Amino acid sequence: MREFTINEIWMILAGAQATLVLSVIAFTGGGIFGLLVALARTAPMRWLRVPAAGFIDFFQGTPMLLQLFLVFYGLPVFGFHVNVWVAAAVGLTLHAAAFLGEIWRGGVQAVPRGQSEAASALGLSYVHRMRYVVLPQALRMSFAPTIGFLVQLIKGTSLAAIIGFVELSRSAQLVxxxxxxxxxxxxxxxxxxxxxxxPLSRYAARLERRYAAAA
Incomplete structure (x- = not known):
């Protein structure tokens, strides 16, 4: 047994740093893939909507812990031997993509249909309608729940400890x-x-109040 000193505090802080880095990676990757999922979910083509819906249903219908296990133990089966950093990042990115995709899908469908029809009448293609008319409004309306999900994702990184990733809660356990x-x-x-x-939770709550007042 050793004393609880400044070294132990530094170890916990190192775990906090790992939590932040993993959260940024997962949120960034999840945001990129989540946007593609949201666009697929709202696309007029059924062959895009159905796989996107299946992807969301799977990751929303299974525990994050199981998803991390599937990535960590499943990738080596296909010849991809990954370390805990990569496994945690991939697992959390896929999890974030499903949830952010659904959040942003709701934002896209909340934009009044008339605006998209008006843009179509002006000759804008589907890509340009989404880029210049629909997505800016959808992402603005979805900003508060997106920040709220980021808070949940940060706390969810603690589950990565089960595959050997040393983040904040795991470093505290070791100390x-x-x-x-x-x-x-x-x-x-x-x-x-x-x-x-x-701070993120308070920011999300403030955004919700601001958008509710403007509605």
């Missing part, structure tokens, strides 16, 4: 095991999550 001071270790971890997530 607790070494020092036998779980209150200090998990207390600092909880403080870390709070300092990261609370």
């Amino acid at each position: 607790s095991s070494a020092t036998y001071k779980p209150l200090w270790a998990y207390g600092f971890a909880a403080l870390g999550y709070f300092l990261i997530c609370f």
Whole structure:
């Protein structure tokens, strides 16, 4: 057993850094693929809508923990041997893509249909209608729930510990095991999550109130 010193705090902070980096990777990748999923879900072609709906249903209907297991243990079956960083990033990116795709799909469908019809009457193609008319409004309306999902994604990174990824909660667990001071270790971890997530939660709530007042 060792004492709880500044070194243990630095270890927890290193876990917090890993949580932030993983969250940024997953949210960025999920945003890119989520936009494609949202566009596929709202496309006029059935052969795009059906696979996109199946993708969303699978990732919304299964636990994130199971998704991480499938990536970590499934990719080597197909010859892709990945480390925990890659497995966690891929698993969380796919999870984020499904949820962000559905959030943004709702935003796209919330845009008044008349605006898209007017753009079509002006001769704009489907791509240009989505780019210049529909998506700017849809993403603006979806901004608050998107930030809310980011908060959930940050907290969800703790599940990556099950495949060996050392993030904030896992680093606190290691410090607790070494020092036998779980209150200090998990207390600092909880403080870390709070300092990261609370400002984002308040920002999302403020955006919701602003858009509700403008509606």
